[in-house]
Amino acid sequence: GTLFIFEREDAIIGYTDFYNDSERIEAIGTIFPLIFFGVAILITLSTMTQMVDESRMQLGVYKALGFASLQASFKYVGFAFIAWFIGMIFGSIIGFYTIPNLIYNAYRIMYETPDLISNVVFSYLWLPLLVSFIASVGVAFYKSIKVSRETAANLLRPPLPKSGQRILLERMPWLWNKFSFLYKVSFRNLFRNKTRFFMTIIGIAGCSGLLITGFG
Numbered sequence: 001g002t003l004f005i006f007e008r009e010d011a012i013i014g015y016t017d018f019y020n021d022s023e024r025i026e027a028i029g030t031i032f033p034l035i036f037f038g039v040a041i042l043i044t045l046s047t048m049t050q051m052v053d054e055s056r057m058q059l060g061v062y063k064a065l066g067f068a069s070l071q072a073s074f075k076y077v078g079f080a081f082i083a084w085f086i087g088m089i090f091g092s093i094i095g096f097y098t099i100p101n102l103i104y105n106a107y108r109i110m111y112e113t114p115d116l117i118s119n120v121v122f123s124y125l126w127l128p129l130l131v132s133f134i135a136s137v138g139v140a141f142y143k144s145i146k147v148s149r150e151t152a153a154n155l156l157r158p159p160l161p162k163s164g165q166r167i168l169l170e171r172m173p174w175l176w177n178k179f180s181f182l183y184k185v186s187f188r189n190l191f192r193n194k195t196r197f198f199m200t201i202i203g204i205a206g207c208s209g210l211l212i213t214g215f216g
Contacts, residue, residue, distance in 0.1 A: 060155025
């Protein structure tokens with residue numbers, strides 16, 4: 001007689017389907033964190049920049065009282081560190097326990113599989129910890145140190161308004177003159193606030209990608 005040897009992938013169709021589904025989830029999990037981290041970095045950069053700029057006079061008072069630049073910046077670095085620490089605790093719980101169980105239980109509708117054993121995997125944890133720490137605490141430290149290094153007299157004065165610059169569209173009068181006043185103001189705000197501009201683009205692109213992936 002003839003002896004046929006089948007591997008598990010060839011003999012069990014459900015095993016192959018489950019393996020392919022796992023690879024799809026892994027591919028999605030590789031791409032979307034990049035979008036989320038990009039949005040988080042831009043939001044943190046915008047928030048901390050605005051907070052430090054609005055507290056210039058407080059930094060000036062601290063420096064006038066004799067505090068060094070590093071000591072004066074600890075207020076904002078501490079705020080960012082506490083927010084990062086709390087966010088990482090909740091994020092780790094959601095990432096290692098909540099979301100995997102939701103996805104796994106959704107696939108159990110089609111497959112007979114054992115219960116998922118959730119656990120913290122430190123090989124997956126160190127990179128989000130490092131990137132989020134740099135994006136929050138690192139950005140707050142850089143921005144606050146940069147501002148607090150100015151002299152106390154300059155910090156106690158209100159900041160000088162930025163000089164108005166013409167955007168690229170204004171150099172095209174044949175197109176610029178056709179816009180209404182509201183559109184001109186909107187375009188100027190977009191191109192002069194580049195951080196918020198890119199934050200909006202990346203945020204909308206990420207949400208659209210999530211929606212398309214969900215429907216797909």
